[in-house]
Amino acid sequence: FAYAAALEPRGGAPTITLANLLDDSPLEISTPSGPWRPENYDKESHGMVTVRHALERSLNIATARLARDVGSRRIADLARRAGIQSPLPVVPSLALGVASVAPIEIARAYATFASGGIRPELQSIEDLIDAEGRTLDRRKLRFERVMDAGTAYLVTSLLEGVADRGT
Numbered sequence: 001f002a003y004a005a006a007l008e009p010r011g012g013a014p015t016i017t018l019a020n021l022l023d024d025s026p027l028e029i030s031t032p033s034g035p036w037r038p039e040n041y042d043k044e045s046h047g048m049v050t051v052r053h054a055l056e057r058s059l060n061i062a063t064a065r066l067a068r069d070v071g072s073r074r075i076a077d078l079a080r081r082a083g084i085q086s087p088l089p090v091v092p093s094l095a096l097g098v099a100s101v102a103p104i105e106i107a108r109a110y111a112t113f114a115s116g117g118i119r120p121e122l123q124s125i126e127d128l129i130d131a132e133g134r135t136l137d138r139r140k141l142r143f144e145r146v147m148d149a150g151t152a153y154l155v156t157s158l159l160e161g162v163a164d165r166g167t
Contacts, residue, residue: 001079002067002095003055003158004113008078008151015070018154021048024062029092036092038064041167055158056166060096067095081146083108083119113155117147 006015016022024046029036038060040046045061054062067075075095076088086101088094104122112119121142128137 001082001084001109002063002070002075003051004082004147004151004155005075005078006066006070007154008148010074014151016051016066018051018158020051022051022054022059022062023047023065024049024054024059027061027065027068029064029068031092038093038096052158052161056161058167063095064092068092078147079109081119082112110159112146113152113159115143115152116149117145117152118143119146 007017008014024040026045027038029038040060041058046057046059049057049059049062053059054066072090072092072094076090079088084099084101084105086099086105088099091098108120108122121144123139123141126139126141127135130136
């Protein structure tokens with residue numbers, strides 16, 4: 001969601017493009033509970049890396065720096081629009097997954113990326129059919145555009161890279 005918020009055009013231009021490099025050098029962020037120093041899983045920093053490499057390799061430092069530049073509120077806002085309803089703490093570590101979210105919410109939010117920025121509404125029944133196969137009631141599927149289609153496309157491409165080459 002941090003990457004989506006950074007790629008989303010706001011005020012005319014996104015914060016980043018896929019051509020940008022992100023800084024994965026050590027970082028310290030001041031918080032009310034003291035300094036926060038995100039670390040990568042391998043305990044190494046990797047200097048300047050591409051946006052794609054940072055996400056594919058789950059580079060926490062680069063992601064935390066990006067999230068700091070984008071802002072936790074903007075990240076939480078995009079996650080809510082995509083379908084996350086669970087409480088999201090507006091803290092620097094939000095971009096690294098500090099929030100507990102129900103799996104159905106994550107599935108819905110990822111479906112929003114996959115459908116080009118259109119969030120599907122959850123429903124358990126589409127049609128009510130009698131024993132003879134006649135449709136007694138049909139519910140209309142409801143969708144809402146909540147994200148720029150280009151942003152959704154770029155995030156989907158990044159997530160495909162995670163599956164193909166990443167963590």
